[in-house]
Amino acid sequence: MLDIKAIRRDPAAVAQTLARRGMTFDVEQFTALDARRKQADVDSQNLQAEHKKASKQIGVLVGQGTSVEDAKAQVKETLDKIAAELDDLTAQAKTIQAEMEALLLGTPNLPDPDVPDGNDESANVEISRWGEPAEFAFEARDHVALGEALGQLDSETAAKLTGSRFTVMYRDLARLHRALIQFMLNLHIGEHGYTEIYVPYIVNSDSLRGTGQLPKFEEDLFKLHAEHDLYLIPTAEVPVTNIARERIFEAEEFPEQGLRFACHSPCFRSEAGSYGKDTRGMIRQHQFEKVELVQFVRPAQSDDALEELSGHAEKVLQRLELPYRKVVLCVGDLSASAAKTYDLEVWLPGQQAYREISSCSNFRDYQARRMQARWRNPETGKPELLHTLNGSGLAIGRTLVAILENFQQADGSIVVPAALAPYMGGTERIGGQ
RNA sequence: GGUGAGGUGGCCGAGUGGUCGAAGGCGCACGCCUGGAAAGUGUGUAUACGGCAACGUAUCGAGGGUUCAAAUCCCUCCCUCACCGCCA
Numbered sequence: 332m333l334d335i336k337a338i339r340r341d342p343a344a345v346a347q348t349l350a351r352r353g354m355t356f357d358v359e360q361f362t363a364l365d366a367r368r369k370q371a372d373v374d375s376q377n378l379q380a381e382h383k384k385a386s387k388q389i390g391v392l393v394g395q396g397t398s399v400e401d402a403k404a405q406v407k408e409t410l411d412k413i414a415a416e417l418d419d420l421t422a423q424a425k426t427i428q429a430e431m432e433a434l435l436l437g438t439p440n441l442p443d444p445d446v447p448d449g450n451d452e453s454a455n456v457e458i459s460r461w462g463e464p465a466e467f468a469f470e471a472r473d474h475v476a477l478g479e480a481l482g483q484l485d486s487e488t489a490a491k492l493t494g495s496r497f498t499v500m501y502r503d504l505a506r507l508h509r510a511l512i513q514f515m516l517n518l519h520i521g522e523h524g525y526t527e528i529y530v531p532y533i534v535n536s537d538s539l540r541g542t543g544q545l546p547k548f549e550e551d552l553f554k555l556h557a558e559h560d561l562y563l564i565p566t567a568e569v570p571v572t573n574i575a576r577e578r579i580f581e582a583e584e585f586p587e588q589g590l591r592f593a594c595h596s597p598c599f600r601s602e603a604g605s606y607g608k609d610t611r612g613m614i615r616q617h618q619f620e621k622v623e624l625v626q627f628v629r630p631a632q633s634d635d636a637l638e639e640l641s642g643h644a645e646k647v648l649q650r651l652e653l654p655y656r657k658v659v660l661c662v663g664d665l666s667a668s669a670a671k672t673y674d675l676e677v678w679l680p681g682q683q684a685y686r687e688i689s690s691c692s693n694f695r696d697y698q699a700r701r702m703q704a705r706w707r708n709p710e711t712g713k714p715e716l717l718h719t720l721n722g723s724g725l726a727i728g729r730t731l732v733a734i735l736e737n738f739q740q741a742d743g744s745i746v747v748p749a750a751l752a753p754y755m756g757g758t759e760r761i762g763g764q
Numbered sequence: 765g766g767u768g769a770g771g772u773g774g775c776c777g778a779g780u781g782g783u784c785g786a787a788g789g790c791g792c793a794c795g796c797c798u799g800g801a802a803a804g805u806g807u808g809u810a811u812a813c814g815g816c817a818a819c820g821u822a823u824c825g826a827g828g829g830u831u832c833a834a835a836u837c838c839c840u841c842c843c844u845c846a847c848c849g850c851c852a
Contacts, residue, residue: 369814372813372814372821373814373815373820373821375821376813376814376820376821376822377820377821379820379821379822380820380821382832382833383821383833385832385833386782386832386833387782387783387833388783388832389782389832389833390781390782390783390832390833391782391783393782394782394783399832402832403832406832407832410832411832413832414832559841559842579774579811581774703812714811
């Protein structure tokens with residue numbers, strides 16, 4: 332949610348910045364609505380004050396010994412006059428208030444000035460590359476062919492159990508999948524200063540509103556058939572970020588470098604609107620695992636924090652010896668809540684392409700304002716909105732895909748990256764022998 | 765799942781219809797006292813919105829209702845605790 336005060340200060344500038352996203356922010360509509368809101372507020376509040384005063388007068392009179400009936404009679408005329416208008420005015424004020432709320436909730440974040448223009452991913456700008464895509468002396472296969480040949484990747488059985496876009500894994504592949512989770516968590520908590528956290532995988536609608544999945548993107552979520560609004564999490568970002576919701580961190584519990592949480596969780600996405608996309612293999616599933624990094628930082632720190640956080644995700648790829656590139660998303664590819672996003676794209680020999688494996692974003696105070704996530708600034712003594720960031724560090728399924736494809740051998744076996752050795756119980760190669 | 769008791773300010777806790785945004789205490793801040801400290805003592809101490817300000821409005825788990833007036837009464841829901849039942 333944007334700061335309504337900032338919009339008031341310079342609505343044209345806000346409209347101009349949002350126009351970069353291809354979004355029309357109607358300044359006149361906003362200004363008019365805001366003026367109506369304020370007028371309705373003032374009017375109803377004044378009337379309420381009068382009403383309250385008259386009511387209290389009854390109390391005072393009764394306290395002085397007047398009978399209740401007599402006291403009522405004395406102020407009846409005033410009260411009747413007020414009552415005639417009051418309901419109408421407060422209802423009006425509420426409606427306008429709700430309109431404004433809806434407008435703000437539906438308005439996306441302002442992209443940072445250094446985010447490039449563009450309509451879609453083709454306009455994303457590459458920042459760096461790491462590693463060399465391997466040259467194979469044989470025809471590189473994709474992860475589906477490799478996994479099925481090993482007899483360890485089985486989408487057919489998953490389709491029987493549930494449906495499309497699910498996977499069953501066996502033996503070393505299942506273990507490799509688990510090893511990746513352990514490896515990533517240990518790296519982030521051991522070397523990058525993150526606190527490990529475990530959270531619910533089912534959240535309420537307040538949490539989803541806080542991080543921005545609601546109200547606009549309900550169709551991407553799995554909603555539970557329950558009396559109250561409960562959803563499967565689409566990412567650990569939701570529960571982890573929301574631990575700060577409606578909370579004020581005191582300065583001593585909010586260190587200079589901010590709060591960092593690393594969380595492994597399954598993620599559930601309906602993938603509505605992605606029919607036909609990535610239908611083969613494990614790239615786009617309804618259920619996948621991810622290690623998520625979430626940071627709460629002081630506003631002055633969030634620029635640096637994004638660089639650091641994306642660096643933490645990069646470190647995972649480097650340790651796993653997976654070639655990748657880093658891109659900054661253009662405005663058109665930026666999610667609604669984000670001010671700036673780096674994507675890490677890993678090289679997939681099976682597709683001869685770089686594919687997204689991590690997305691690291693600075694949300695500035697956009698999520699924090701929705702959540703009322705604050706810290707007490709010792710300089711002012713006042714609660715102030717903090718900044719939130721998150722990034723995948725990394726998506727497990729896609730990392731598994733990358734390992735299969737990048738470490739494949741001529742005989743179809745897979746060499747296990749050295750970094751995973753401690754987690755694989757001595758297995759250095761999957762398949763072959 | 766059943767039964768019972770509860771949810772009030774940073775914390776504890778009083779308040780069962782009327783000058784209650786809320787007694788009292790703790791904590792915290794500042795001052796006095798002191799050579800310094802402790803003790804003592806005085807003052808202050810929630811958040812949001814509107815207003816230059818005085819101040820106004822809202823918030824006593826959430827939502828709805830009754831009433832001139834609700835922390836207080838009624839309804840629905842959520843949560844916590846205790847006991848019982850069931851259970852990975």
